[in-house]
Amino acid sequence: MSISLVGLPGSGKTTVGRQLARRLRIPFVDSDHAIEARIGCSIREFFDREGESRFRDIEEEVLDTLSADVNCVLSTGGGAVLRPNNRHHLHSRGKVIYLKSTPEELFRRLRHDVSRPLLQVADPLSRMRELFSVRDPLYRETAHFVLETGRPSVATLVNMIVMQLELSGALPSADV
Numbered sequence: 001m002s003i004s005l006v007g008l009p010g011s012g013k014t015t016v017g018r019q020l021a022r023r024l025r026i027p028f029v030d031s032d033h034a035i036e037a038r039i040g041c042s043i044r045e046f047f048d049r050e051g052e053s054r055f056r057d058i059e060e061e062v063l064d065t066l067s068a069d070v071n072c073v074l075s076t077g078g079g080a081v082l083r084p085n086n087r088h089h090l091h092s093r094g095k096v097i098y099l100k101s102t103p104e105e106l107f108r109r110l111r112h113d114v115s116r117p118l119l120q121v122a123d124p125l126s127r128m129r130e131l132f133s134v135r136d137p138l139y140r141e142t143a144h145f146v147l148e149t150g151r152p153s154v155a156t157l158v159n160m161i162v163m164q165l166e167l168s169g170a171l172p173s174a175d176v
């Protein structure tokens with residue numbers, strides 16, 4: 001079974017996912033990194049050159065493959081839930097955790113970042129609020145569990161995820 005993390009840019013999918021995989025001693029896979037390996041350039045360059053829709057097509061193909069992988073932690077791109085196929089594959093093939101944060105907290109974390117194409121706009125906080133209002137229902141629909149990430153450290157979030165997985169029976173206690 002795969003364990004996938006969904007959430008807005010900056011919610012900690014890569015950071016928390018990497019630690020979670022280490023804790024469970026299973027491979028960690030980041031779909032953004034897999035996409036970059038496939039397109040041979042950064043996602044930002046690809047967005048500029050080919051546009052978002054073409055990026056989403058490639059993301060859908062890559063997620064179809066990665067969500068079928070068993071026994072790994074999969075960190076997804078922030079917009080992975082936009083396509084119905086992705087929501088369905090992630091939810092039905094494993095356990096999905098939504099790392100939920102406020103747009104204000106995410107803006108604070110990413111205000112100096114230049115790698116996330118959707119935030120390279122004049123008013124990134126407003127953009128983050130728009131992304132939140134469109135995507136929050138989609139993250140909820142895709143996820144089996146929702147975790148508020150505002151205050152807890154990365155290590156605490158990992159403990160909370162392991163506990164949720166154990167309680168749901170997805171993770172035998174002996175694996176922890």
Ligand SMILES: Nc1ncnc2c1ncn2[C@@H]1O[C@H](COP(=O)(O)OP(=O)(O)OP(=O)(O)O)[C@@H](O)[C@H]1O
Pocket residue numbers: 007008009010011012013014015016032075076077078109116149151152153154157
């Ligand atoms: N729980 C947390 N508390 C404080 N800082 C955090 C937490 N989780 C992540 N961060 C920090 O926020 C930044 C963004 O985290 P990360 O790259 O893991 O987000 P992401 O969800 O993978 O984003 P993207 O969707 O753009 O790939 C990093 O600098 C990371 O160290």
Ligand SMILES: O=C(O)C1=C[C@@H](O)[C@@H](O)[C@H](O)C1
Pocket residue numbers: 008009032043076077078079080116117118
């Ligand atoms: O929120 C988004 O739509 C994105 C988030 C990143 O993880 C990348 O997948 C890409 O920059 C698009």
Ligand SMILES: [Mg+2]
Pocket residue numbers: 013014015030032075
């Ligand atoms: Mg990431």
